[in-house]
Amino acid sequence: MSENRKPLLGFVGKLPSGTALGNSGKTHCPLCMGLFKAPRLLPCLHTVCTTCLEQLEPYSVVDIRGGDSDTSSEGSIFQELKPPSLQPQIGILCPVCDTQVDLPMGGVKALTIDHLAMNDVMLESLRGEGQGLVCDLCSDREVEKRCQTCRANLCHFCCQAHRRQKKTTYHTVVDLKDLKGYSRIGKPILCPVHPAEELRLFCELCDRPVCRDCVVGEHREHPYDFASNVIHKHGDSVRELLRGTQPHVEALEEALAQITEMNSALQKRVEAVAADVRTFSEGYVKAIEEHRDRLLKQLEDIRVQKENSLQLQKAQLEQLLADMRTGVEFTEHLLTSGSDLEILITKGVVVERLTKLNKVEYSAHPGVNDKIRFSPQQRAGRCRGYEVYGTINTKEVDPAKCVLQGEDLHRAREKQTASFTLLCKDAAGESMGRGGDSVHVAVVPKDKKDRFVLHSQVSGVIGGDETGNLRPFPVVI
Ligand SMILES: [Zn+2]
Ligand SMILES: [Zn+2]
Ligand SMILES: [Zn+2]
Ligand SMILES: [Zn+2]
Ligand SMILES: [Zn+2]
Ligand SMILES: [Zn+2]
Structure with missing residues (x-):
C-alpha cells in the first residue's frame, strides 16, 4: 500500500462532540457521522461502516511495482494495453487520512471487522437510553436487561423466560442502567463461517481465531489452542x-x-x-x-x-x-x-x-575656469559610519608643475627603453590626489633640445576610468 497522502482533511475534528468514549473508544463513522454499522478496520487503523466504505468511489490500482495508481483516463488506457495476467486491483482512499487502501480479493467485506468499535457503539448506546438496541434473543423488543453469563442483551419478556428455564435460572442478570460504568460488554464474537459458534479458539497455522466447527472442518489437523491461552x-x-x-x-x-x-x-x-x-x-x-x-x-x-x-x-x-x-x-x-x-x-x-x-602686466584669460567635475565612483570617506561615494573635483593637471622621477632620468639613452614616474600636479603645485586623467608625454633628448626632435611619445591614463586629455608637453632629460 503506498503512502500517497493528501493533506489531512481533519475529519476527526468535524465529528459531533461527545463521540469519544472513554479515552480511546470511537463510536461514530467519519463518513455518515452516525453510530458505526458493521465497522471495518482499514490498514491505516481508521474505522468506517461497511456500507459507507462500499459507497466510496473505488479506483483501479495497476498492479505493477512502481507503477502509478491514479484514476485518470490515461490509467484506464494503460489497463487495456497491459497483459491480461495483471488484473487491476481495486482500491479506495481512506476518508480520514486519504491513504490508498488496496482492497483484498473479497472487497470491503473482506476487511477486518472492528469488534472493538462495535463494543464501544454498544456501550455508547447503553450509556444513553439503551435506545436502538434490540433483544439478542427475540431481535424484536427493546433491551432492558443483560445476562452477564450469556453476555446477551435481553428484553423484558426474554429475561423472564431466561429466569424460568432451569438451565439459565442462576445466570447473573443485571439492569442495563447498572452497566453504564462498564468499559466492556463482552458480547460473544461469532464465527463468520459457522454463525452458531463463538470464536474461542486460535489456529496457529492460519494465525486467526476459529470456532469449534472450524477445527474439525477447514482447519482440521491445524495446531490450535484456546484464545485465552495464546x-x-x-x-x-x-x-x-x-x-x-x-x-x-x-x-x-x-x-x-x-x-x-x-x-x-x-x-x-x-x-x-x-x-x-x-x-x-x-x-x-x-x-x-x-x-x-x-x-x-x-x-x-x-x-x-x-x-x-x-x-x-x-x-x-x-x-x-x-x-x-x-x-x-x-x-x-x-x-x-x-x-x-x-x-x-x-x-x-x-x-x-x-x-x-x-x-602693466595683466592676464588676458579669465583667472579661473569652469572645470568642476563630479566623480560618482570615487570614494568620499565615511559619513555617519557609512562609506559614501562621489566627489567634486576642480583640480586640473598643470604640465608646468609636473615632474618626472626615477633612476632612468639620469642614464636614459637614445633608442633604449627607460622608465619614469610622472608626478601630476595642479597649478598650485599640489598633488592631484586622484587618477583618471589621460596624459601624453613627449620625451626629447637633452643635447638635441634646440631642434626639438620628438623621439618618443607616451600616452596613457593615470589610474581610473575618466578622460580629459592634456596637451603633450616636452620633458627634458
Ligand atoms: Zn458510516
Ligand atoms: Zn485512514
Ligand atoms: Zn427478547
Ligand atoms: Zn444467560
Ligand atoms: Zn467456524
Ligand atoms: Zn487453520
Whole structure:
C-alpha cells in the first residue's frame, strides 16, 4: 500500500462532540457521522461502516511495482494495453487520512471487522437510553436487561423466560442502567463461517481465531489452542511492536514542537533582521543625504570662490581698461589737436603715463575656469559610519608643475627603453590626489633640445576610468 497522502482533511475534528468514549473508544463513522454499522478496520487503523466504505468511489490500482495508481483516463488506457495476467486491483482512499487502501480479493467485506468499535457503539448506546438496541434473543423488543453469563442483551419478556428455564435460572442478570460504568460488554464474537459458534479458539497455522466447527472442518489437523491461552504470547508480541512505535510518537511530537519552536524563532529572526535592514538603510539614506548636502555646499563654496575671483579680475581689468582708454584718448587728442608747444609741454606726463601703462602686466584669460567635475565612483570617506561615494573635483593637471622621477632620468639613452614616474600636479603645485586623467608625454633628448626632435611619445591614463586629455608637453632629460 503506498503512502500517497493528501493533506489531512481533519475529519476527526468535524465529528459531533461527545463521540469519544472513554479515552480511546470511537463510536461514530467519519463518513455518515452516525453510530458505526458493521465497522471495518482499514490498514491505516481508521474505522468506517461497511456500507459507507462500499459507497466510496473505488479506483483501479495497476498492479505493477512502481507503477502509478491514479484514476485518470490515461490509467484506464494503460489497463487495456497491459497483459491480461495483471488484473487491476481495486482500491479506495481512506476518508480520514486519504491513504490508498488496496482492497483484498473479497472487497470491503473482506476487511477486518472492528469488534472493538462495535463494543464501544454498544456501550455508547447503553450509556444513553439503551435506545436502538434490540433483544439478542427475540431481535424484536427493546433491551432492558443483560445476562452477564450469556453476555446477551435481553428484553423484558426474554429475561423472564431466561429466569424460568432451569438451565439459565442462576445466570447473573443485571439492569442495563447498572452497566453504564462498564468499559466492556463482552458480547460473544461469532464465527463468520459457522454463525452458531463463538470464536474461542486460535489456529496457529492460519494465525486467526476459529470456532469449534472450524477445527474439525477447514482447519482440521491445524495446531490450535484456546484464545485465552495464546493471548499472552500474541499480546506480548503486539506490545513489543508497540514499544517500538511509542518512541516514534514521542520523537514526532518532539520534532513537531521543535518545528513550531523553529518557526517562531524564524519569525523573530526575520523581524529582527528586517529591523536591522530598515535601520541600516534609513541610516544609509540619511548618510547619503548628508553627503549630498555636503557636496552641494562644497559646490556652492567653489562657485562663490570662483565668482569672487572673476569679479576681482573683472574690476581690475575694467580699471585698467579705463586707464588705457584715458591714456589713448588723451594722447590721440593731444597729437591731433595740440599745438607743437602744447605737445612738448605735456609730453613728459604723457610719456610717463603711457610707459607705465605699457608695463602693466595683466592676464588676458579669465583667472579661473569652469572645470568642476563630479566623480560618482570615487570614494568620499565615511559619513555617519557609512562609506559614501562621489566627489567634486576642480583640480586640473598643470604640465608646468609636473615632474618626472626615477633612476632612468639620469642614464636614459637614445633608442633604449627607460622608465619614469610622472608626478601630476595642479597649478598650485599640489598633488592631484586622484587618477583618471589621460596624459601624453613627449620625451626629447637633452643635447638635441634646440631642434626639438620628438623621439618618443607616451600616452596613457593615470589610474581610473575618466578622460580629459592634456596637451603633450616636452620633458627634458
Ligand atoms: Zn458510516
Ligand atoms: Zn485512514
Ligand atoms: Zn427478547
Ligand atoms: Zn444467560
Ligand atoms: Zn467456524
Ligand atoms: Zn487453520
